Amino acid sequence: MEIVVMFYMVLFGLIMGSFYNVVGMRLPKGESAVSPGSKCPKCGHRLKAGELVPVLSYIFLRGRCKSCGERVSPLYPVMELITGGLFLLSYIQFGWSAEFLVSLLFVSLLVIITVSDLTSFLILNKVLVFFFVPLLFLRLTFAAPDPWWLSIAGMLTGFGILFIIAFLSKGGMGGGDVKLYAVIGVVLGFPIVVVSIFIASLIGAIAGLAGMFFFGKTRKSLIPFGPSIAAGSLIVYFYGAEMWMWYSSLF
Ligand SMILES: [Zn+2]
Structure with missing residues (x-):
């Protein structure tokens, strides 16, 4: 069953990582991190649920906006994968403990900081x-x-x-x-x-x-x-x- 928990840790990290990308890129511009939904910075095309799936959507769309063909920064899938990997590592190292919580918070902070510092x-x-x-x-x-x-x-x-x-x-x-x-x-x-x-x-x-x-x-x-x-x-x-x-x- 441990493998199932690990799978969910990676999935949780991928989803959170995609949220942290948005937070890290939008907050410095004074935009809201939660609303409105993600959109292409060039043509304003709103991403539908299917295009919001971390990493996979990037691969299927070959790193381009579906609507205008503008290149999407590879920073998105890279940071999603890093967050997924680090959430898994946190669980492997600390299991269900208070330190696991510290670890998730610490990873989250550093992912957001990395995105905001790299982009702005x-x-x-x-x-x-x-x-x-x-x-x-x-x-x-x-x-x-x-x-x-x-x-x-x-x-x-x-x-x-x-x-x-x-x-x-x-x-x-x-x-x-x-x-x-x-x-x-x-x-x-x-x-x-x-x-x-x-x-x-x-x-x-x-x-x-x-x-x-x-x-x-x-x-x-x-x-x-x-x-x-x-x-x-x-x-x-x-x-x-x-x-x-x-x-x-x-x-
Ligand atoms: Zn576009």
């Missing part, structure tokens, strides 16, 4: 606050670390280090990234949050070099850090303990 270079306060409140609550109650203050220490450390980086980079890193790291710090706790900053910086540097190499972006052009931060903190969240054990075994 924005990490919205209302998105951060929406997830910060339940995550802090869970970290102080049902999913508290031992000792309990490690999540508060993680929050202050994440915010503090990013604040210094933002200050030194003179605007290279936005205020949204700094506030995002306070939320990440609550979830990861101290000292794991520090490891995630290293991993995120590494991913950011590789992405930046790839951007310069493949897209001719100059070092001055705006690079969204949100996706690198999301990737780095998820790797550490799911595999931090294993990474730490491997690292300590070297000595």
Whole structure:
């Protein structure tokens, strides 16, 4: 029966991922996330129920709007698949527990942030606050670390280090990234949050070099850090303990 539960986890993730795409792309433009229904940004063609099925509709329509043939961004199916995969991973790692809830919230926050940062270079306060409140609550109650203050220490450390980086980079890193790291710090706790900053910086540097190499972006052009931060903190969240054990075994 476990396989059936896993199947539903992926399905749940695909559906939520398709909703997070809409939230991440619309909220920065000041549009409502829930109404009216999804439409093609070029011709305004309203998507019918059948065209809203995650991933499959993208494949069947070969990535184009049914009405005008405009290319649909591959970001949609990619983020849907990532959300489906991460929901499944959350269930495999944590089962039915309070940490499973933390995991779903954390994944959801980072998917929305990735979409909004990639499409409009924005990490919205209302998105951060929406997830910060339940995550802090869970970290102080049902999913508290031992000792309990490690999540508060993680929050202050994440915010503090990013604040210094933002200050030194003179605007290279936005205020949204700094506030995002306070939320990440609550979830990861101290000292794991520090490891995630290293991993995120590494991913950011590789992405930046790839951007310069493949897209001719100059070092001055705006690079969204949100996706690198999301990737780095998820790797550490799911595999931090294993990474730490491997690292300590070297000595
Ligand atoms: Zn269209």
